[in-house]
Amino acid sequence: MPTSSIGGSRHSEKGEGEPVLFIGGDARAHLDAFSGQFRAISMADEPGDALTQLRRLLDDLAITSVSLVGHGSGAAVALSAAAAFPHRVRRVALVDAVPDRDPATPILCPVLVITSEVQRAAAEALASGLQRGRSAVAAPGATDALLGTFLAERLSSFDNRELRSAFGSFMTGVTIVTTAGVDGQPRGFTANSFTSVSLEPPLLMICIGKQAASMEVFRHARGFAVNILSEAQKEISVLFASKRADKFEAAKWRAGPFGNPLIEGSAAWFDCARYQVIDSGDHIILMGHVEAFSYSDANPLGYARGHYITLGLEQAAVNAASSASRTVVGAILENDNRLVLLPDPARPNGLVLPEVGRHGHSGSASQLHDLLAREGMDATLGFLFAVFENPGTREQCIYYRGEALLHARGRTVLADFDDIPWDRLPDEATCSMLRRYAAERKIGRFKVYSGDHLQGTVKAVD
Numbered sequence: 001m002p003t004s005s006i007g008g009s010r011h012s013e014k015g016e017g018e019p020v021l022f023i024g025g026d027a028r029a030h031l032d033a034f035s036g037q038f039r040a041i042s043m044a045d046e047p048g049d050a051l052t053q054l055r056r057l058l059d060d061l062a063i064t065s066v067s068l069v070g071h072g073s074g075a076a077v078a079l080s081a082a083a084a085f086p087h088r089v090r091r092v093a094l095v096d097a098v099p100d101r102d103p104a105t106p107i108l109c110p111v112l113v114i115t116s117e118v119q120r121a122a123a124e125a126l127a128s129g130l131q132r133g134r135s136a137v138a139a140p141g142a143t144d145a146l147l148g149t150f151l152a153e154r155l156s157s158f159d160n161r162e163l164r165s166a167f168g169s170f171m172t173g174v175t176i177v178t179t180a181g182v183d184g185q186p187r188g189f190t191a192n193s194f195t196s197v198s199l200e201p202p203l204l205m206i207c208i209g210k211q212a213a214s215m216e217v218f219r220h221a222r223g224f225a226v227n228i229l230s231e232a233q234k235e236i237s238v239l240f241a242s243k244r245a246d247k248f249e250a251a252k253w254r255a256g257p258f259g260n261p262l263i264e265g266s267a268a269w270f271d272c273a274r275y276q277v278i279d280s281g282d283h284i285i286l287m288g289h290v291e292a293f294s295y296s297d298a299n300p301l302g303y304a305r306g307h308y309i310t311l312g313l314e315q316a317a318v319n320a321a322s323s324a325s326r327t328v329v330g331a332i333l334e335n336d337n338r339l340v341l342l343p344d345p346a347r348p349n350g351l352v353l354p355e356v357g358r359h360g361h362s363g364s365a366s367q368l369h370d371l372l373a374r375e376g377m378d379a380t381l382g383f384l385f386a387v388f389e390n391p392g393t394r395e396q397c398i399y400y401r402g403e404a405l406l407h408a409r410g411r412t413v414l415a416d417f418d419d420i421p422w423d424r425l426p427d428e429a430t431c432s433m434l435r436r437y438a439a440e441r442k443i444g445r446f447k448v449y450s451g452d453h454l455q456g457t458v459k460a461v462d
C-alpha cells in the first residue's frame, strides 16, 4: 500500500468523493472496501499525540469536513476529535471498541458504535449518553455493510434551501458589522443575525459564515461595531453584502470611540470589544462587550423572506388607508413574467391593474383579495410597492406587488413588460409607477415609493 507524506503527515488514500478517514484497523482492507464510494483515507499509525496528527493531516489535505471511522484504539481518537473540533467532523463510527469520554464535552455529530455481542451493553450505554448516538451489533463479517450504510446516510433529512427559507420567516432588522481589523484595513459585512444578549454585562452577538472573506479577520479582531441600518440605507446594505473590495471607499463612515468603523446615518450603533468567539457549525458567533453606543429616531430597516421591509412605507399605507380621502388598493402582479391587467369597467377598451376603490367607496386589501378570487387568480401580495396620492384624482393609492396564479384565464389580459399597452391605461400615475416597476424588475431590485402629499409626486424612500 503506497503511503504518501504531505506536509509531514503520512497517510494512504484511494477513491474519490466525500472524505472518510480510517484510524486504526487494517488500512488496505478499509481502502479497498470503501474507495468505490468515498475518498477513503487511512492515517498512518505513528508515535506521538494522535489527535494532533489527525488535525495536521486534515490541514495538510485541506479537508474541512470529514467522517471518521475509529477501529480499536483508533476509536478513542475519533471520538476525541469529534469533541475537540466539532465543525470538521461530520460523523463518527466506532468499531470494536467502546472508549471512555468526557461527559462534560458535548458531541453533537451522529455517532454509531458497532461491536460484537460481547460489548453490546457498553456500546448501548455510550450511545445513549450521546446526543445523536446509536449502537449496532454486527454479526461476523457484517461490519463493512453497516459502516457503508451509515457513511452514506444523508445527515439531515431536509433541504438546506428550505431551512434557510424557514429561518427567513423570522423578520429582523439589518446591520452592518465592521471591524478596524488587525492590519489597519477596515472590514465589514451585512448581517441580520444580530441579537442583544445581556444588559449586565452589556453583551450582544452576531454570527458570521465561515465562507465570508472577512471571517478570519473578525475571528481575531480585538473588537467590532454593529451598525443598525435605517430605512434609507438599503443601498449600503446591498453594498456590504457584496464581495466588493472597496466597500469602505463607497461608504461614509468614521472611527468609533473603540476604534471600529461607524456607518453614517445608521439608526443605532454599538462599538464593542471582543468578548467571546464561539465556533458553531458553518458560522462563528461573535460576542461583543458594548463599550459605547448611540441611537437616533430614524426608522430601522427591516428584512424578511429575502426582502427589505420599510416601516415608513408600511406606516404610509396605514395612514393612506385611514385618511379621509378615497383609497385605491391595487396590485402589480406577474404571471409567467407577464403583467396582469383587467378590463376597465369605466372605459371601452381601457385596461387597469387589479384594483379596488377607484369608483365608489374606498378599497381595502381584503376587497382586493375578493376581486382577485372572482377573476380566477390566486396571488401572494407579499410586498408593498408604492403609496402615493394621485394628483389627478386626489385618491390615496396603495399598490402591492406579487405573483399571480391563474386558475382561469377569465377576463385577464397578460402583457409583456416590453410591450405594455400604455395608451389603454387609466392615467399618468399608473403609467409612471409601471415604468418604474418594469425598470426595477430588469435589475431584480425593487425600491419602494411613498407619495409626497403636497406635490402629489412619487419619490423613492430608499
Ligand SMILES: Cc1cc2nc3c(=O)[nH]c(=O)nc-3n(C[C@H](O)[C@H](O)[C@H](O)COP(=O)(O)O)c2cc1C
Binding pocket: 174, 188, 189, 190, 191, 192, 193, 194, 207, 208, 209, 211, 212, 213, 214, 215, 237, 240, 241, 242, 243, 244, 303
Ligand atoms: C440582509 C442580509 C443579511 C445577512 N446576514 C448575514 C449574517 O448574519 N451573517 C453572515 O455571515 N452573512 C450574512 N449575510 C451575507 C453577507 O453579508 C455576505 O456573505 C458578505 O459577502 C460577506 O462579506 P465578505 O465575504 O466580504 O466578508 C447577509 C446578507 C444580507 C443581504
